Amino acid sequence: MAKRLDKVVVITGASSGIGRATALEFARQGAAVVLAARRMAALHEVAEECVEAGGRAMVVPTDVTDQRAMQALADRAIDAFGGIDIWINNAGVLALGRFEDTPDDVFEQVVRTDFFGTVHGCRAVLPHFLDRGEGIIINNASMVATIGQRYATAYAAAKFAVRGFTESLRQELVDEPGIHVSMVLPAAIDTPLWQHAANYTGRAVKPMNPVHPPEEVAAAILALVHSPQREVFVGAEGRLAAVGNAMAPSLVERAIAHTIERDMFTNRSAPATSGGVLATMPEHQGTSGGWRTPKPKRGFSWTNLTLFLLPVLLASRPLGGGAVRHP
Template sequence: MSRGWKNRVVVITGASNDTGRATARALARKGVQLVLASRREAPLGDLVRECESLGVRAIPVHLEGDGAESMQALAWEAVRAFGHFDAWINNAGDYLTGSLEETPDDAFRQLLETHFLGTVQGTRAAVAWFRRQGYGTLVNVSSSFAGGTAPFVSAYAASRHAVRGFTASVRQELLDTGIHVCTVMPAAVDAPLWHHTANYTDWRLRPEEPVHAPERVARVILRVLREPRAEVQVGLPLRTWGGMAGLLPRTWWGAARARHSTGERLTPTAGVYGDVSSRRKWPLRRLLVVGGVMATAAFLRGKRARERFSARIVHALGV
């Protein structure tokens, strides 16, 4: 995409979700031609009309699933309409909360299929055409959970770790081919997703702070398309997530559970609590200060405590 935006062609899966919509709008304003794919036809049609009102051509593709045939058909549709495509963004996503025992097998499997296997098949379809062209940029959208964990999101965290690892491996395979393979890892996004996501905890929940506006994530995706980078984070660095969890696991997981739960009971699968806003300020400084005080206290307790603390630092930072 370094040759400029005008008349470039970009494919976006999960185009009707908030990050997909914000990215499509931002690209349309740059003059990029779009192929927009989603399972939801009505919001997809609205997005297509909005993008075309900005003076670009936008092709809607209704996906029946995330399998190989659907993704290959999407690639063919892009080539049929424009003759090629310059970039492909795998952005389809969902959310699920629940303990390991409470989460139904079907729900666990479906999330993995949407996030991981959908990304795999989208990547395979895109790379096949990029190979023929000799160039292209692939962006796989993962999550801050690709470098961290939290209670009650084992399916979600596993799927996001899988996307990150898969993308890194493909990136190594495609070095020096003219094909760029990138991972964008945002924290929680301010979106209606939280109102209808599957929730098997019996508690009304809120997303982990900080919550970002989808437009912020879209700006990062555009920067990656313009100047490809292997991995880009949106929000708290992944090492901070892993470091906090590794150094003070009980404290971190307890705080995560307290932040995630509103204390209000509900019927399972009724959705996550809707008090979500990217305008809220996350007290990061306060959390870091408290963590520093607790870490210092642990360090001063004695030799054995210092040895355990040092081992956790090594483990948390991966050194």
């Protein structure tokens, strides 16, 4: 029988998608999960599933853009369970559309949620970890923390900021060997993020192929707890795109921009909407957004793009160049 994970785990953005899948994964391991998000009803559903899976669960409705609310989240977790072992900054929202078409308030809210939500989480839990001399922070940075994304200027900017913040914070903690700060960088994931996205493109959107299950990200997060690393990509597309962008940025930028144009939209129009960015949506509360299909879609995709770029990049690589590792 596998050893139970007797840890207290705080997860933001736990009401759906990656956060919900991660909460269930930790609950199956026997952990106590503290579930934070804006949607109370959805959080209670997740809590019931976590208890059924063998864990303990507590619900704390939280807006990650509010620093005082995040501090209250940390305080409640500590009061209820005597401490926090793992803090996962996962809450995120997405806005799609040309920069000039994205309203100011929507753009700002994406940055406040995706970047400052991470900052607020770290600010809330770090003093507790410093007092204990141990703890694990895992920030969901996305593969677009390493390369831009057409029609997602706010989202990519926030994720780049998460990466820079995480790397800088890690440097500040080099003399704290018991405290680990990791990043997970998922590629396209089958979650309701896309149904909740603000959309100003005029077209219905979807994740780019291939689409990975949220449980794959949850497993990567759990692995970081057992064996902390600086960062881990979920989906080879992210690592290949990052390497390609470092080696041949002009080529990769154009290729990715055209891939997005071909593969991120369905064949129908869509009205402009702020989605779930400014206010919560009651729909689409599961782990999956229903985007995966039994057979891979034919046509241009992240997989096709990276397979096309790889020999080009290898041919342009200087002799004697070393591979970049992320231990």
